[in-house]
Amino acid sequence: MTQPGLYPVPAAAEARCLIDNEAYQRMYQQSVQDPQSFWAEHGKRIDWFTPYTKVKNTSYQPGNINIKWFEDGVLNASYNCLDRHLPHKANDIAYYWEGDEPGVQKNVTYQELYEQVCQLANGMKSLGVGKGDRVTIYMPMIPEAVISILACARIGAVHSVVFAGFSPDALGSRVQDCDSKLIITADQAPRGSRLTALKDNTDLALGHLGKNSPVQHVIVVKHVGENVDEHPGRDVWYHELLAKQPKTCEPEPMSAEDPLFILYTSGSTGKPKGVLHTTGGYMVWASMTHQYVFDYHPGDIYWCAADVGWVTGHTYIVYGPLANGACSVLFEGVPTYPSVKRMAQIVDKYQVNILYTAPTAIRALMAHGDTPVEGSSLSSLRTLGSVGEPINPEAWSWYHEKFGHGNCPIVDTWWQTETGGILITPLPGATDLKPGSATRPFFGVKPAIVDNEGTLQEGAAEGNLVILDSWPGQMRTVFGDHERFEQTYFSTYKGTYFTGDGARRDEDGYYWLTGRVDDVLNISGHRLGTAEIESCLVAHDAIAEAAVVGYPHDIKGQGIYVYVTPRVGVEPSDELTKAVRAWVRQEISPIASPDIIQWAPQGLPKTRSGKIMRRILRKIAANEHDQLGDISTLADPSVVDQLIEKRLNR
Ligand code: ATP
Ligand code: MG
Numbered sequence: 001m002t003q004p005g006l007y008p009v010p011a012a013a014e015a016r017c018l019i020d021n022e023a024y025q026r027m028y029q030q031s032v033q034d035p036q037s038f039w040a041e042h043g044k045r046i047d048w049f050t051p052y053t054k055v056k057n058t059s060y061q062p063g064n065i066n067i068k069w070f071e072d073g074v075l076n077a078s079y080n081c082l083d084r085h086l087p088h089k090a091n092d093i094a095y096y097w098e099g100d101e102p103g104v105q106k107n108v109t110y111q112e113l114y115e116q117v118c119q120l121a122n123g124m125k126s127l128g129v130g131k132g133d134r135v136t137i138y139m140p141m142i143p144e145a146v147i148s149i150l151a152c153a154r155i156g157a158v159h160s161v162v163f164a165g166f167s168p169d170a171l172g173s174r175v176q177d178c179d180s181k182l183i184i185t186a187d188q189a190p191r192g193s194r195l196t197a198l199k200d201n202t203d204l205a206l207g208h209l210g211k212n213s214p215v216q217h218v219i220v221v222k223h224v225g226e227n228v229d230e231h232p233g234r235d236v237w238y239h240e241l242l243a244k245q246p247k248t249c250e251p252e253p254m255s256a257e258d259p260l261f262i263l264y265t266s267g268s269t270g271k272p273k274g275v276l277h278t279t280g281g282y283m284v285w286a287s288m289t290h291q292y293v294f295d296y297h298p299g300d301i302y303w304c305a306a307d308v309g310w311v312t313g314h315t316y317i318v319y320g321p322l323a324n325g326a327c328s329v330l331f332e333g334v335p336t337y338p339s340v341k342r343m344a345q346i347v348d349k350y351q352v353n354i355l356y357t358a359p360t361a362i363r364a365l366m367a368h369g370d371t372p373v374e375g376s377s378l379s380s381l382r383t384l385g386s387v388g389e390p391i392n393p394e395a396w397s398w399y400h401e402k403f404g405h406g407n408c409p410i411v412d413t414w415w416q417t418e419t420g421g422i423l424i425t426p427l428p429g430a431t432d433l434k435p436g437s438a439t440r441p442f443f444g445v446k447p448a449i450v451d452n453e454g455t456l457q458e459g460a461a462e463g464n465l466v467i468l469d470s471w472p473g474q475m476r477t478v479f480g481d482h483e484r485f486e487q488t489y490f491s492t493y494k495g496t497y498f499t500g501d502g503a504r505r506d507e508d509g510y511y512w513l514t515g516r517v518d519d520v521l522n523i524s525g526h527r528l529g530t531a532e533i534e535s536c537l538v539a540h541d542a543i544a545e546a547a548v549v550g551y552p553h554d555i556k557g558q559g560i561y562v563y564v565t566p567r568v569g570v571e572p573s574d575e576l577t578k579a580v581r582a583w584v585r586q587e588i589s590p591i592a593s594p595d596i597i598q599w600a601p602q603g604l605p606k607t608r609s610g611k612i613m614r615r616i617l618r619k620i621a622a623n624e625h626d627q628l629g630d631i632s633t634l635a636d637p638s639v640v641d642q643l644i645e646k647r648l649n650r
Contacts, residue, residue, distance in 0.1 A: 007400075007433040010407050013382075017295045017429020024430040024440075031443040032469075038444065039284070039472060043070055046283050046323065047084050049253050050074035058470035062494050065486050068257055069281035069472045076251035077260055077283055078121075078154040081322035082114040083251065090114075093327050096301075096350050097143050100190040100333035102342070108143045110325070113150070116143075116242065118249035120151035120219075123241040127217045129182050131156030131252055134262065136180040136215075137308075138162045138171055138198055140189035141332040144221045144238065145308045148184045149318055153260060156252035157182075160262040160274070163309025164189040164196055165608045170632040172205035177274055178262050178479055179214045184238075186221040187228050192337035199228040256280025262479045263311055265417045266607040267633035269500065269518055269615060273488070274479035275311075275417045282420050283323060285473025289421040289442060290320030293411055294354045294383055295428045301380070303329035304356040305343070310609045311417040312387055315473075316356060320421070335361045340368045344376035344403070355403065356385035356413075359395055360610030366398045367544035367567045373402045383428045384410045389611055390513045392535035396435035414438035414513055416499065418489070420473030423447070424511050436535060437510045444471045449505055454493040457505075462529075464517055465503040466496035502529050519614045521550040522558050526591050530614065533594075536587045537562065540580055542570045547604050547612045551596070551621035559595035561621035563643070565603055572599035596621070596650075602642050608635045616640060620647050 014020055019027070031038040040055045052073030059066045085092075090111040097106045129135060135157045139145035145161075152159040160178050162171050175183065183206075189196040199220055206213045220228065221238040254260075260279045264272035290296060302321055306312035321328045329350050335343040335357070343365065347355060365372040384404050386396075391412050400410055409428035415421060423445045424438040431439050441447050446468040449457040457463055474497070478485040492498040502514040514520075514529025521528040530548045537546035545565040553559030564580065566572055577597050585593045605613045619628050625644045631637065 005434055007435070009409065009429060009432055012407070013295075013409050013429050017427070019292055019295075019427050019430050021430045024427055027443055028441070032446055035444060035469070039069070042288060042443075043073070043280075043284050043472075045287055046075060046080055046280070048073045048075045052256065052280070056470070060470070060490060060495050060497060062490070065490050067470050067474055067476055069470075070256040070284070073256040073280050074253045075256065075280055075283070076154065076254055077279055077319065078117060078150040079251040080283055080287075081150060081319065082110065082117060085110050085325045086114060089325055092325070094322065095143055095146065095328050095330040097330045098332065098346055098350075100193065100337070102338065102345070106143070113143070113147065115247040116147045117150040117154055118247050119242040119245040120147055120238075121154040121249040122245040123219070124151060124157065124182065125155060126241075126245070127182065127236065129155065129157050132259075133157045133182070134160055134178045134180045135182045135184065136160050136162055136171070136175050136178070138164060138166075138183060138185040138202060139221070139308070140164055140186055140191070140198070140223060141307060141330060142186070142221070142223060143330065144186070144223075146318055146330070149308070149314075154249060154251050156254055156258065158259045158262060160264070161309050161314070162264070163307060163608050164198060165191070165309075165635065167632070168201045168204035168208065171201060172208050173632070174264055175205060175215060176209060176212065181214060182217050182219065183215055184219045184221075186223040187226050188224040190224060190332065192334040195224065203229055203231070254279045257476070261314065263314060263417055266310070266609045266611055267630060268607055268611050268613055269516060271630045272633060273484065274481075275475045276477045276479045277420050277473070278476050281472030281474070283319060285421040285471065286315045286320040287323035289473075290316060290326070291324050292427055293413060293422050293425050293442070294356065294385060296321075296324055296326055296354065298325065300326070300353045301329065301350050302326050302354040303331070303346070303350070303352045305331055305335065305361065306356070306358070306387075307609070311420075312356075315421045336364060340365055340372040341375065344373045344378055347378055347381060347403075348376045351380040353380055354383045354385070355381060356387065358388040358610055359386055359391040360388065360606065362386070362391070362395045362399050363538070363545050366395055370402065378403055378405065381405075381408050384408050385413055386410060387413045387415070388609065390515065390531040390535070391436060392538040393435040394535065394539040400435070409433060412436075412438045414511070418475045419471075420475065423467070423471070434510060437506070437512045439510050447503075447511060448496065449503060450493050450496070460505060460507045462504040462514065463502065464493065465499045465501045465511070465513070466493050467499065468496055470497075516614070519549065519618075521548070521560060523550075523560060523591055524556045528592060533560070533562070533584065533588065533592050536584055536592070537564060537580065539587070540583050542566055542576055542580070544568070545604060547614055547617050548594075549614050549618040549621050551618070553595065560592065561617075562594040562597045563600045563604055563617055564597060565600050572601070598643070598646060598650075600643060603636070603639050605639050605643070606635050607633045610635075617643070620644055623647065
């Protein structure tokens with residue numbers, strides 16, 4: 001008999017998928033018992049100019065933190081994404097590009113991608129950019145964004161992609177932090193019909209940096225076609241630069257441990273960190289996780305609906321899929337423009353088989369009931385994915401039913417910018433699913449739970465999530481601040497990598513992410529993760545989205561402060577507030593009963609990658625809104641002002 005809340009692997013998925021449960025168990029055991037031979041074998045999925053003879057050379061020991069993979073191998077990431085596919089796939093489509101406006105579209109083949117990458121790489125060289133130089137990419141979701149990334153990789157320049165929604169100041173501080181010689185941008189970026197003036201923002205950012213600006217050149221893609229200011233000697237049009245360049249460019253031989261990119265984290269918990277990834281281990285990890293987690297087969301149409309400005313875009317729009325020669329959808333817009341049906345319409349239009357998106361998008365659609373899927377068949381879908389936050393079981397079920405017609409496995413993938421790729425996840429043909437659980441570790445990953453003293457917990461347990469040993473895709477340093485790297489990740493629980501997340505492991509060995517450790521509530525001595533209470537709230541009919549934080553409480557130490565966004569068409573009232581409180585008492589326990597419920601019809605403060613920023617909500621709840629900290633990654637600051645005003649009027 002099946003357990004309630006357990007979704008066994010559908011027979012069709014088991015038959016089709018690369019890895020069934022038996023294969024998972026066997027490979028997982030091998031990967032953790034003998035990582036040297038496991039990775040010696042799987043590292044071969046990447047083409048090496050000079051094959052590695054060394055595989056794993058890593059240590060988490062205090063005073064001797066060392067992370068090196070395949071260290072004597074030589075390769076080039078762009079070669080792996082392009083050149084090696086040309087003999088058999090030159091005319092295959094690498095990207096179906098779907099513009100912000102429906103009907104605006106373009107297909108890019110592997111041959112076209114290769115030629116433009118080579119031309120831009122040559123153009124960058126002509127501007128004096130070479131191996132080891134940093135390049136900031138500030139671009140809309142257009143093929144040129146991918147081309148820019150790969151052109152950097154081709155010549156060994158280290159890219160730092162800054163999300164196009166960021167302000168001039170956020171751009172400027174990231175340019176300065178990594179000392180970028182070059183910026184690649186576009187005139188403007190359309191998103192949900194709104195335009196962001198990328199070139200103007202770039203000019204402002206560089207204006208603010210003034211004499212301290214490290215930037216020598218700005219390459220500008222003419223995308224929207226608006227007039228922009230030109231700074232002669234500094235600015236170069238992308239199309240003019242490329243027109244003069246040959247369509248081949250020798251890929252720079254890179255050592256496995258040479259840097260590939262820097263990416264600043266979302267900033268959910270504090271000042272963004274310049275996470276640095278290197279070449280060899282990252283490429284192995286990106287391509288292997290992309291293939292197995294999504295069960296990617298040649299011929300599949302794959303759509304990762306993230307932005308290239310986030311790590312999800314780096315690993316699962318660019319490097320993973322291209323290393324595997326995949327065909328992807330690249331979408332410029334947002335899931336709700338011009339209507340909430342857009343996402344389902346794109347799935348039908350390109351006959352997408354694999355869809356990877358975030359809980360924030362799913363909740364935004366779910367608030368509209370069935371409307372988002374009306375008129376779409378979605379019959380091409382086979383595997384669904386989720387990333388970025390814990391997915392509330394309610395949102396999981398909606399996604400499963402409405403998009404997945406009840407039979408597509410959902411891979412709830414837990415990972416971080418720092419991890420380079422997915423670490424804890426179901427495999428669609430191997431793992432029985434439990435909504436809300438990221439389930440089991442990927443090959444080579446050794447998660448563990450420790451209590452606050454750092455003692456390892458056995459069996460079913462709850463506490464701090466750590467990883468006991470290195471995996472190839474792990475970050476190597478915080479750019480320019482190795483001290484911060486060791487301090488942040490290796491000093492809390494000695495001998496382990498500390499994730500900063502809390503987790504529970506159940507009796508089946510499944511992992512449930514309970515929220516950020518910094519956000520854990522301590523109510524009269526009971527520790528409560530934010531995820532469980534939030535999921536309970538989202539399961540209420542009236543609620544679209546919820547965030548839970550603690551605030552100082554005379555008696556309980558901490559009280560529970562809840563912010564809730566109503567579903568479309570719901571009017572908050574005192575009765576509804578009471579009903580919501582009763583619901584939480586009944587569904588979880590009186591301990592979890594909210595002390596204060598604040599309705600937030602205008603939405604919750606989120607990072608630009610859509611994650612709820614609880615640290616800001618905590619400050620508002622505590623009436624400390626003069627101490628909000630770094631808010632440079634906040635998507636919509638006006639939301640914060642409205643929440644503060646309502647808090648003050650209570
Ligand atoms: P910062 O580190 O700057 O505070 P951030 O942690 O939001 O920002 P990311 O690297 O983008 O930056 O996000 C990683 C985090 O997102 C994880 O540590 C975890 O808290 C959360 N997360 C990602 N995927 C999942 C998932 N499937 N389930 C639960 N949480 C997830
Ligand atoms: Mg983080």
